Amino acid sequence: MQSEKSYDGFLSPPGECRISSEGERVWLFVRAPTDAVGAIVMEPYEMIATDRTYEAERAAYDALSHGLSLDEYQKQLERIRTSLFVPNFTFKSDYGEFYDEMVSRPVLAVFLMGAFEKRYHEQVYTYDDLTDDGKAFYDFIRALYPDSELYLATALET
Amino acid sequence: MSAEMNTSVQLIRERLVDFPNDGVGRDGTLVWLLAYAERLLRNSRPDAYIPLEITTQLLFPVDRFVGLDLTWEQHQKRYTELLKSVETDPVLRTNYLTAYELAAVEAGRPHLDISTIEHPQLNRPLMIVPYLYGAFLIGISPVSYADWHCTQRDLTEHGQAFYKRVKQILPSTVLGLLTLRGTGPLVPLVLKSDDDDA
Numbered sequence: 001m002q003s004e005k006s007y008d009g010f011l012s013p014p015g016e017c018r019i020s021s022e023g024e025r026v027w028l029f030v031r032a033p034t035d036a037v038g039a040i041v042m043e044p045y046e047m048i049a050t051d052r053t054y055e056a057e058r059a060a061y062d063a064l065s066h067g068l069s070l071d072e073y074q075k076q077l078e079r080i081r082t083s084l085f086v087p088n089f090t091f092k093s094d095y096g097e098f099y100d101e102m103v104s105r106p107v108l109a110v111f112l113m114g115a116f117e118k119r120y121h122e123q124v125y126t127y128d129d130l131t132d133d134g135k136a137f138y139d140f141i142r143a144l145y146p147d148s149e150l151y152l153a154t155a156l157e158t
Numbered sequence: 159m160s161a162e163m164n165t166s167v168q169l170i171r172e173r174l175v176d177f178p179n180d181g182v183g184r185d186g187t188l189v190w191l192l193a194y195a196e197r198l199l200r201n202s203r204p205d206a207y208i209p210l211e212i213t214t215q216l217l218f219p220v221d222r223f224v225g226l227d228l229t230w231e232q233h234q235k236r237y238t239e240l241l242k243s244v245e246t247d248p249v250l251r252t253n254y255l256t257a258y259e260l261a262a263v264e265a266g267r268p269h270l271d272i273s274t275i276e277h278p279q280l281n282r283p284l285m286i287v288p289y290l291y292g293a294f295l296i297g298i299s300p301v302s303y304a305d306w307h308c309t310q311r312d313l314t315e316h317g318q319a320f321y322k323r324v325k326q327i328l329p330s331t332v333l334g335l336l337t338l339r340g341t342g343p344l345v346p347l348v349l350k351s352d353d354d355d356a
Contacts, residue, residue: 111292
């Protein structure tokens with residue numbers, strides 16, 4: 001991918017390049033305080049988790065490694081993500097199949113905070129992993145949509 | 159314009175859009191600020207590959223579309239042309255899009271198009287706004303208007319400042335102002351239980 005100026009301007013990854021063959025993208029989601037307004041968007045392709053759900057998702061994954069069934073793991077993931085993302089029964093292809101990705105609950109805004117051609121973060125980006133400019137923009141958006149909840153979603157680019 | 163949906167929930171703290179005073183209906187109106195990936199719009203440099211995964215899209219029923227400032231003039235011109243020919247063109251008379259909708263699509267590409275994606279509860283086609291680095295709901299009004307769509311001139315001082323701020327983040331971005339009819343979610347969210355009940 002050819003670099004796009006300012007793609008990474010808001011991101012301050014905590015370490016050196018970890019896996020060179022993968023890139024990473026970080027999206028900001030503003031979850032509406034009510035389901036009565038907003039946009040329904042697809043979850044980012046190859047999303048790892050959001051900053052607000054990562055710990056719970058990692059615990060569920062650990063449980064999977066220790067014998068939790070795949071079916072129960074997937075149910076746990078749905079429960080963990082349900083405040084922002086739900087299984088997709090909203091968008092289907094013209095072949096009549098629902099897309100595999102989850103879809104968001106209504107959001108007031110969604111924005112690409114940055115993207116790298118390589119993967120730097122071992123986990124997911126949080127507020128602390130934003131640059132000062134990134135934090136300023138995040139704070140501005142949080143103030144603009146006062147009753148909404150903000151999420152940072154980290155996705156791989158494969 | 160009230161930035162509040164009701165007294166208990168504040169959606170947008172600052173008033174960003176100056177809506178007209180003369181509403182003509184109670185459908186309501188939404189204004190979204192769109193940040194397009196310019197190079198995907200231009201598609202003129204094959205080496206400037208930007209994976210689609212770093213953009214997102216908005217989807218909504220075509221009958222909610224009022225206007226996009228970037229394509230408004232071409233849209234109105236094409237609409238006028240179609241209205242002149244609709245009475246004599248049998249294809250247009252049976253088209254599944256109205257003349258207004260068809261003109262919007264024909265004049266709107268690549269900024270918007272009709273999607274192949276379908277919604278299980280809607281019987282109208284979905285319009286897709288592709289190639290977005292982001293989208294922000296910046297205005298909501300309980301009324302609808304005749305012949306009005308939001309342009310940069312309709313932004314308040316706060317709205318102008320926000321517009322410029324988003325533009326500065328990504329210099330290669332083309333910003334658009336999308337005006338939609340209605341205030342509800344762009345499409346109904348279908349939950350698994352809804353589907354099971356259907």
